[in-house]
Structure formats: structure tokens, C-alpha cells
Amino acid sequence: MIKKLWSMWDRFWFAPQDLLGLAFMRVLLCGTMVYMYVVRLMNMSYYGENSWIPRSMALEALPELYRPLFLWCIWPDSLNLVMHVLLVVLLVLLTLGIGGRWLMWMAWVINMGFIQRNYSVNFGADIIATLFLFYMSFTQSCERLSVLNLLRKKTAFQFSDTLSSVMIRMMQVQICVIYAYTGWEKLKGGSWWDGTALWSVMANPQMTTMDFSFLRSVPWSIPVLAYTTIIFEVYFPAMVAWPKTRNLWLLAGFFFHAGIGVFMGLGPFATTMVSTYFLFLNPLVLEQVVSRISTRFSSQNETLLKN
Incomplete structure (x- = not known):
């Protein structure tokens, strides 16, 4: 019985999983973040030197229970606009499936910097999205539904590696x-x-x-x-x-x-x-959806070529 329970535990956390669901999640999650942070580009005064919370008090505005030891916003306030634009660019690339773990890590670090710089302007969507972006930064989220799949010759991985399997379960x-x-x-x-x-x-x-x-x-x-x-x-x-x-x-x-x-x-x-x-x-079910979309897209291209 102990061996059976251990086997079930092992399969639950570490067995390979199809990466298509993770890819759909990446598209919707990162696409949502692109929208949020493009809109927030019009409110960069929230993070400037004259914002509600000066840089010296940024950490004190965070609840004490999960206040970090240091501020992730390692760049000066004068570069806030540049870093925010960089964050939007990274999220756009990730939405398209361009990048991987390291690119997603960069996006998460920059995003955490802005969240901690002025915690009072964050909403639930900011916190939840950042949380799942952190989990996703450990996964092969860009293997499926990537624009690169249309260009590269090798076939994308269909099933997850061990670390991705664990993080999918964690999410x-x-x-x-x-x-x-x-x-x-x-x-x-x-x-x-x-x-x-x-x-x-x-x-x-x-x-x-x-x-x-x-x-x-x-x-x-x-x-x-x-x-x-x-x-x-x-x-x-x-x-x-x-x-x-x-x-x-x-x-x-x-x-x-x-x-x-x-x-x-x-x-x-x-x-x-x-x-x-x-x-x-x-x-x-997700594979059937992708197959239908691909078939319809291919038929439309053939029609255009004939015309």
C-alpha cells in the first residue's frame, strides 16, 4: 500500500504533462498583463520621485508579513519609463511564445520592482498575475502556441520536463x-x-x-x-x-x-x-481546437493563393 501511495504521489507531481494547456494559459495571462501595463504607461507618475510614496518609503508601504529584505526596483526612478516599456516588450514576446524561462524571469523581476515601488496602486489582477508569472518562469511555457513554431524546423516538445510538471501542479x-x-x-x-x-x-x-x-x-x-x-x-x-x-x-x-x-x-x-x-x-479537447484553427487558417491561405 505504501508503494502504491508513493507511486500515485510520484505520478501526480512528476509525470510528464501535455504543454498545450500551459501554452494557452501563457497567451491569456501574458496578454492580459500587456494590456494592463500598456494602460499604466499613462500613469507613470505613480512611480516617479513625486509619487504618493517616495522611494525611501517603498518597502514600508508593504505589509510587514511579506516585506522583502531589499527593493527589487534596483533601477533609479529616472529609468522607470524605460524599464516599463521593456517590461511591455518582454510580455509581448512571451505572449507570442518568443523566449523562455530566462526571458520570463526578466519580466517577473521587472514586474516585481514596479509592484514594490508603489504597492498602494496595485490591484488584485497585478498580484495574482505576478504570482502565476513566477510559477510559469520555471516551465516550458513557450514550447507550444509559439510563432517560432512556424519558422523553426524542429518539432516543439509536446510533454513537459520534470520541473515544468511540478510547476503546473503547483499552479x-x-x-x-x-x-x-x-x-x-x-x-x-x-x-x-x-x-x-x-x-x-x-x-x-x-x-x-x-x-x-x-x-x-x-x-x-x-x-x-x-x-x-x-x-x-x-x-x-x-x-x-x-x-x-x-x-x-x-x-x-x-x-x-x-x-x-x-x-x-x-x-x-x-x-x-x-x-x-x-x-x-x-x-x-485543446488539441482539437488547435487543429480546427490550423485547418481553417490553411484553407484560407490556399484560397488567397488561388485568387
């Missing part, structure tokens, strides 16, 4: 921990127990993209949405671990985050979270 565990933790944290709040928590958000026009005052006519919908949110988050690890309920829970998560993105204007956070779902999908 799966991490997203499960995030959901479960936020769900259990909600249970500490009285407004979640009485079902009024979401109303404080929906009734605030500064936090939504449309007027939800009509929900006062159907008050029972507010606690239903609140309890559904808690159930989805608390039971996410168990439901995605069971193959029979995995796709159902991932579909529910997609609509859950789509609602957050559309009705609360938190699109980058929604796409960042949903990007991890590709790690749970059946690789054969």
Missing part, C-alpha cells in the same frame, strides 16, 4: 488554495451570512458598470448570489479534482468571472483567474 494547487481561502474568509463576515454582502457592491455606482437598483424588486436574488459565490469558492478544489464535476465547475467559474469583468469593470482580474483553467482542461 493548479495554488488556484485551488486561492478560491478556498477567499471562500472561507467570506464566512468570517456577518454580511455574507445574512446574504447582504453583494448588495453593498451592487448598490454602489462607483463599483459597477450598470444600475442594479432593480434588484430591490427581487431581494431574494441577493442572498442567492452571495451563497452561490461562497459555495463555488469553498468547493472549487474538490469539484475540479473530481473529473465528473470538473468541467461543470470550470464553466461556472467562467461565467462567474465574466460577470465580474462585465458588470464590475474588472476584466483583467477575470481573465487572469480564468487563464489558470486551461491547466485543468482535457488536452485532447
Whole structure:
């Protein structure tokens, strides 16, 4: 029995895995980060000498529990614009599948520098995206869905090496921990127990993209949405671990985050979270999607050549 349990443990963490799901995650995650940081180029004053938090107090603004020993922003504030443009360029390359572990490490280090330089301007999408970028920097994320695959003669690796397998599992565990933790944290709040928590958000026009005052006519919908949110988050690890309920829970998560993105204007956070779902999908289904896209693309090229 001990040998069997050890074998299961070994397969779970170290067995080769299809890299296509990881590639889809890379495209969506890095593409989301490109959008966020291109938009932030218009707000570089957040990181300058006259920003809300001077450089000398950047670390003190971080929560003490995970305050680092040194500031990752090793460049002077005068180079903030140059480094931010470099970060966007690196993320664009990674979205296209150009680069690898070292390029992703460079992007992560620069990104961490900006996050620590002025922690007060970060959103959930910044923190979550940076977390998964760190995990991905250890993987072969650029092997599949890369523009280089169209040019290079050798065939890309289809299955992961040992380190990539471990990090794929770590990302799966991490997203499960995030959901479960936020769900259990909600249970500490009285407004979640009485079902009024979401109303404080929906009734605030500064936090939504449309007027939800009509929900006062159907008050029972507010606690239903609140309890559904808690159930989805608390039971996410168990439901995605069971193959029979995995796709159902991932579909529910997609609509859950789509609602957050559309009705609360938190699109980058929604796409960042949903990007991890590709790690749970059946690789054969993803292969069929890629095959259909490739076939359609090839047929269109043949049509253009004939014309």
C-alpha cells in the first residue's frame, strides 16, 4: 500500500504533462498583463520621485508579513519609463511564445520592482498575475502556441520536463488554495451570512458598470448570489479534482468571472483567474481546437493563393 501511495504521489507531481494547456494559459495571462501595463504607461507618475510614496518609503508601504529584505526596483526612478516599456516588450514576446524561462524571469523581476515601488496602486489582477508569472518562469511555457513554431524546423516538445510538471501542479494547487481561502474568509463576515454582502457592491455606482437598483424588486436574488459565490469558492478544489464535476465547475467559474469583468469593470482580474483553467482542461479537447484553427487558417491561405 505504501508503494502504491508513493507511486500515485510520484505520478501526480512528476509525470510528464501535455504543454498545450500551459501554452494557452501563457497567451491569456501574458496578454492580459500587456494590456494592463500598456494602460499604466499613462500613469507613470505613480512611480516617479513625486509619487504618493517616495522611494525611501517603498518597502514600508508593504505589509510587514511579506516585506522583502531589499527593493527589487534596483533601477533609479529616472529609468522607470524605460524599464516599463521593456517590461511591455518582454510580455509581448512571451505572449507570442518568443523566449523562455530566462526571458520570463526578466519580466517577473521587472514586474516585481514596479509592484514594490508603489504597492498602494496595485490591484488584485497585478498580484495574482505576478504570482502565476513566477510559477510559469520555471516551465516550458513557450514550447507550444509559439510563432517560432512556424519558422523553426524542429518539432516543439509536446510533454513537459520534470520541473515544468511540478510547476503546473503547483499552479493548479495554488488556484485551488486561492478560491478556498477567499471562500472561507467570506464566512468570517456577518454580511455574507445574512446574504447582504453583494448588495453593498451592487448598490454602489462607483463599483459597477450598470444600475442594479432593480434588484430591490427581487431581494431574494441577493442572498442567492452571495451563497452561490461562497459555495463555488469553498468547493472549487474538490469539484475540479473530481473529473465528473470538473468541467461543470470550470464553466461556472467562467461565467462567474465574466460577470465580474462585465458588470464590475474588472476584466483583467477575470481573465487572469480564468487563464489558470486551461491547466485543468482535457488536452485532447485543446488539441482539437488547435487543429480546427490550423485547418481553417490553411484553407484560407490556399484560397488567397488561388485568387
